[in-house]
Amino acid sequence: MKGLPPALRKRKRYIAFRLIANSEVESKELALAIWESLISLFGDYYSAHSGIWLEYFDGEYGILRCHHTALEKVKVALTLTSRVGNKEIIPIILGVSGTIKRCEKKYLEVLKDAFATDGL
Amino acid sequence: MDVDFVRFVPPREKIDLFGFDNFIVFTENPDEVDDFPRGYLIQAESVADLSSKLRRAKKGWLVGVKSSDPKVNRQAVMRKQVDILLDSMDRKLDYTTVKLAAEKDVTIEICLSKFLNVRGLKRIRIFEETIDTIQIVKKFDVPFVLTSGASNMFEMRPKRQIYDFFSFIGADVEKAKAFMHRLVRRLTDPNYIMDGLEIEG
Numbered sequence: 158m159k160g161l162p163p164a165l166r167k168r169k170r171y172i173a174f175r176l177i178a179n180s181e182v183e184s185k186e187l188a189l190a191i192w193e194s195l196i197s198l199f200g201d202y203y204s205a206h207s208g209i210w211l212e213y214f215d216g217e218y219g220i221l222r223c224h225h226t227a228l229e230k231v232k233v234a235l236t237l238t239s240r241v242g243n244k245e246i247i248p249i250i251l252g253v254s255g256t257i258k259r260c261e262k263k264y265l266e267v268l269k270d271a272f273a274t275d276g277l
Numbered sequence: 278m279d280v281d282f283v284r285f286v287p288p289r290e291k292i293d294l295f296g297f298d299n300f301i302v303f304t305e306n307p308d309e310v311d312d313f314p315r316g317y318l319i320q321a322e323s324v325a326d327l328s329s330k331l332r333r334a335k336k337g338w339l340v341g342v343k344s345s346d347p348k349v350n351r352q353a354v355m356r357k358q359v360d361i362l363l364d365s366m367d368r369k370l371d372y373t374t375v376k377l378a379a380e381k382d383v384t385i386e387i388c389l390s391k392f393l394n395v396r397g398l399k400r401i402r403i404f405e406e407t408i409d410t411i412q413i414v415k416k417f418d419v420p421f422v423l424t425s426g427a428s429n430m431f432e433m434r435p436k437r438q439i440y441d442f443f444s445f446i447g448a449d450v451e452k453a454k455a456f457m458h459r460l461v462r463r464l465t466d467p468n469y470i471m472d473g474l475e476i477e478g
Contacts, residue, residue, distance in 0.1 A: 233441070233442055236389075247431055249438075250437070
């Protein structure tokens, strides 16, 4: 709902990820695949509270927004997303941040070449 | 040491992406694997089949059994050569087998790849069985490991994502890491005898 007072707005989390695919993936297809994975795993009710939005995706690196209460569920859904259409993918979560600015800076600029598990 | 179990030889250049220290490759012919620690994959659908394949196991291999028949899995747990019961989409374990695994110190693998290629009712069943297995494993303190169990590159996931997923469904990740460490030491360290007992010097 638009125009909510700050106290009622939900806090957000930004998930930086890298996508390895066997052919080019478009952002719309990816967003759809993540939604499908989430709905298939948690159903319509819990998916409605997730607030997923694909903020940025350049074909390899991306940022996914969600509500902070749904973070774990979104991470699980992203991990279990194995296909986008007919293309096989490996989604690698680089890290999570509370602001998009910090997320971009930390995970997509500074640590772009770091390992997914050790470097972040 | 964080190690993952896979069913194929992963490409060296992609290994760093996943954050594991090493991979154990389970194949039916471990002699073909050079770069990684060897795991002998026994796919058996009858007890006789299991016995004949176990005779081919060599020292230094990690022996894993994969079967959809609960009788074969129970028999496998009772064999001294068997180190691990491998996971797959159609693995069937019963309560007695899991309980027996704790007594015989046979590790139970719980893998992520079985969740990736299925949807709907089949995936619901897999979730149900995995959560049940995790509960029984907790109850009897059965050795268990959490792995990707990937049979191709696209079934692999980073270490942290695998642990996050299993933690979400109720597994004790720290215990799984400790059991994995113990299993790898048993395979690679000649001085290791058991927890708290090793040859010095």
